[in-house]
Amino acid sequence: MRSIFELLLSAGLWLGIPVASSALGRAESPLKPNIVLVLADDLGWGDLGCYNAESRIPTPSLDRLAGQGMRFTDAHSPSSVCTPTRYALLTGRYAWRTRLKSGVLWGYSPPLVEPGRVTLASMLRDRGYATSCIGKWHLGLAWATREPAQFGDLPEPAAPAALVDYSKQIPAGPHTVGFEHSFVLPGSLDMEPYVIVENGRPLGPVTGLVDGSVHQRKGGRGFWRAGPIGPGFTHEGCQPRLLAEAEAFLRRQTRERPFLLYFSLTAPHDPWVPQPEYRGRSKAGDRGDFVVQVDAAVGRILSVLQERGLADNTIVVFASDNGAHWLPDEVEKTGHRANGPWRGQKSDAWEGGHRIPLIVRWPDHVRSGSTSDALVCLSDILATAAEILGLKLPKTAAEDSISFLAVLRELARTARKSLVMHSANGVFAIRRGDWKLIEAQGSGGWSPGEVAESAQLYNLRDDPGEQANHFSDRATIAKRLRGLLRETRSSGRSPRR
Secondary structure, eight states: OOOOHHHHHHHHHHHTTSSOOOOSSSSTTOOOOOOEEEESSEEEETTTTTTOOSSOOOOHHHHOOOOHHHEEEEOOSSSSSHHHHHHHHHSOOGGGSSOSSSSOOTTTOOOOSOTTTTOHHHHTTTHHHHHHHHEEOOOOOOBBBBBBBOOSSSOOHHHHHBBTTTOOOOOSGGGGOOOEEEESSSOTTSSSOOEEEEEEEEEEEEEEEEEOOOOOGGGOOOOBBBEEEEEOOHHHOOOOOOOHHHHHHHOOTTSSOOOEEEEEEEEESSSSOOOOOGGSSSSSSHHHHHHHHHHHHHHHHHHHHHHHHOOEEEEEEEESOOOOOOOOHHHHHOOOTTTTTTTTTTTOOOOHHHHHHEEEEEESSTTTEEEOOEEGGGGGGGHHHHHHOOOOOOTOOOOOOOOOOOHHTSSSSSSSSEEEEETTTEEEEEEEEEEEEESSOOSSOOOOOOSSSSSSETTTTOOOOOOOOOOOTTTHHHHHHHHHHHHHHHHOOOOOO
């Protein structure tokens, strides 16, 4: 049973009152909550049963998690592809403010997170948290080389394989931006090199080469590029290996020290390689079965928290890095709408590219079975964590992060007034209230379709499918949104109004 002192401390955090705060804005409390942040890769809004009653994929663990916490229906990734979303998630800053103006990084790209920048991990580590990053990294690594070499942000399938010295410590990566422990895949599961990097050191001699494979869409067993591969690495076994490492980390934790686990799944991004026990479990093919495996992995994480007696003081956040890469003919064939009712898919500025599932469970603080239609972004997690701990972030950090703690407490309907989204091709979109402006004639990504006007303006309340373009007949609204977008881009931070 919790003592009266502990309950008072808990109440202080609940009310947003810093307990024993230092001059640096540091909140000292034995009841700092643990944080488990699970990020799926290419999981769509409509994949989960708790979001889409007609989903063709069973997701009992995530449906149960939603029933134990708050489910957000208007949550977004800041980008419709993965690297920029991961940057914003950890730094609270839009990635288009960096060198990455479109697309994603590759397996040999240099680090995107700038030295000295505050991250979710460094903020929590400095407040006494054990911090671990397990899974897909995709934010660049400073590979050691046999001779002086510089790698760029394009796929380089030949040169790096000969130049990288996989036997040496990597000078910069997750272990240098706040994670005390890291066990990561450098890029995506379809992207070389195929090796696990633990605490900045590649595991084993990377002397093998794997041939490329063909996507299921073309009759293959799953798409990946040819390239170097580490000992014992298999695409089918990667996600289970990462899950085992995440479970092991949680089993090492105690109530004496708070912890952050950032568990970044490689699934259901292609290659779609579900384990045998999950094959045939969905009605949406190999990808659907891979989503079933994602759901089971989340169930395992929740079970370990419960077994270790850590669940009651742990905030669990589940989200996806962008929308699903699910084509119209696959919707027609399977009857499964991976992106729910939203137009488009991964890569697009349309809603299907960036409207994502977001679920937050925090026992005794977030009401079970609650739902919020607040406009939130994954970049907001850093500021929310800071407010929970009573911390004041410096002006040079988390420029695009706005706390939604009041929304979690149901003390406010919304916290964020506007949101900027970015497509794979570098197209900007901005949302304020019901209105959304896209600065392009098309999707900004991989989906076809264009309007006659130079830009698109939609009212998402009246037209959630983004079909009726009001750019010409609502010119005043379009002008106002363009001005807000210019202000957000030029000022270096998101407006708080």
